Amino acid sequence: MDTPADTPRDPSVDLHELRRFNRFWVNLICSLDYGRHLPAPFTDTEARVMYELARRQRVDSADLRVTLSLDAGYLSRLLRGFEDRLLITRSRSEEDRRRQRIMLTPLGWEAAGLLEEGSQEAAGTLLSDLSTADRARLLHSMRTIRVLLGEDAEELADARAPRIALRTARPGDLGWMVERNAALYAEEYGFDLSYEALVARIVAEYAEAFDPQWDRTWIAELDGERAGAVMCVRDGRPGVARLRLLLVEPSARGHGVGRQLVDSCVEFAREAGYGEMVLWTNSILDAARGIYQRAGFELVAESAHHSFGQDLVGQDWRLTL
Template identity: 90%
Template sequence: MTTPPDATADTPPDISSDARELRRFNRFWVNLICAQDYGRHLYSPFTHTEARVMYELARRQRVESTDLRVSLSLDAGYLSRLLSRFEDRLLITRTRSEEDRRRQRIMLTPLGWEAAGLLEEGSQEAAGTLLTDLSAADRARLLESMRAIRVLLGKDTEDLADAGTPRLTLRTSRPGDLGWMVERNAALYAAEYGFDLSYEALVARIVAEYAEDFDPQWDRTWIAELGGERVGAVMCVRDGLPGVARLRLLLVEPSARGHGVGRQLVDSCVEFAREAGYGEMVLWTNSILDAARGIYQRAGFELVSESAHHSFGQDLVGQDWRLTL
């Protein structure tokens, strides 16, 4: 019997060779990453799965156990045992969700944030070693191919909240972030309020003191990223008085305003100070910073004093705010 010319129209294409190439790439990538992870975990107290959980807890600030299980595709019993070990090591706290008392809300403790920061530094360094010997053109080609894989084979949940919308994430500081904070504070305040070089000098001193005296139990810096780009920052530092934390250098890029960046940065700062054991948090700002003052008020800060001063080339009214934790 003769086959009609169009009989193959509905026949699926033979993808066996493509599937073999995909499996070949998968084996290559798994071996490459496993070799890196093996070297890293020789010096780490965390297994690969534990490190994944720590990363999610740091990336999402606070998360419910059910959401964590689904996002990481983990068995409920296994995750529960893992979280119990984290709790025994004082890395996390678990509380009942305010919305649903049957669900657990998980947050990193100050010790957990320190561990997450070290894991992030190790992962960043390991990833960097893969790119060191590549030219700029080859790196761009590689990264574009990786983006294509994420887009074609699944939703890129880390970069997109939904289709076409940049995802806002908060993380602790990495090398280079403090210098970026000095640069952006100086540039933005000069452009928007006419501040002179003395403001840049002040910010540089604040950042230098933070770096020199840094204690992970009491100090923390958060960087906000929108679609993978740095768009904001804030610091929590010791004030010098027992039990008092100071919020410093809140910054939100103009392009990111309206996305809740400032609110999330301040909320993270307050939560960290409370978990660290501070009794109150204070901050100093100027009356012209209307948007920032609104964020502070919504977070529960109260204005306690204000006074006129001439600083940074401008006549200003300084304000002291306080929040009981």
């Protein structure tokens, strides 16, 4: 049974979980040891200092101490070691002669670059075994931790907002498009099996005749889950592209997924050298028609027809690229 939201929590339980996570994270980061490939290895603290020096290019030692929460004496010894290794130069600040300005030397920049490469490799190792959905969950949780414990409310709202990502199709995506088109149109508009047959033919023709110069499919993901799709295909007439099978899952509507899919389709067609883009839809698809209009498409023809078990009004739309 769920615990009511207003039931008092035992603070010791929260502290235990926080400390447990902290031990786990520290051990995980230490196990990566991303400075191990350098000729002269860096400790974790030294790597943090090098990262800050590279990120900010020039910084006062006092600001560095505050940013990294380091003891002044310890930082001074660390910087002296960097200076002995010819990684940094130290000079008086032009703005305040009491302050010490620190900059990386060419050798220091080389070391910082190697540290960054190692850090990227280590991060990639952490993420490589995760599925797309699990990776999105992990990164969302990490943003939330960072914001709740150290950043402002605007960042917090951004961390809680759904994350939209577009990518090109991978194996399995085309089958998913057939399934979701058939299921959604049956549920929302009462379309029969003939619509699934049409979508299957469109997808099969796309896969069989695919040419990356002229054809492209995008999959939209919302927080790591497939949430929409669209195709750009050759129409058969010279210089004409056709937009096909725009789909947005109900759970993803209202987040701009459809707009981003259509915009990507139009941009690709324009860059590929098409002169115009066309599409066919039905008048009952109000949301889709709104997206097409905002993208600049114009209605050029419409006619009544009986298809997919329904009486419909088909519409032809056109966009000059």
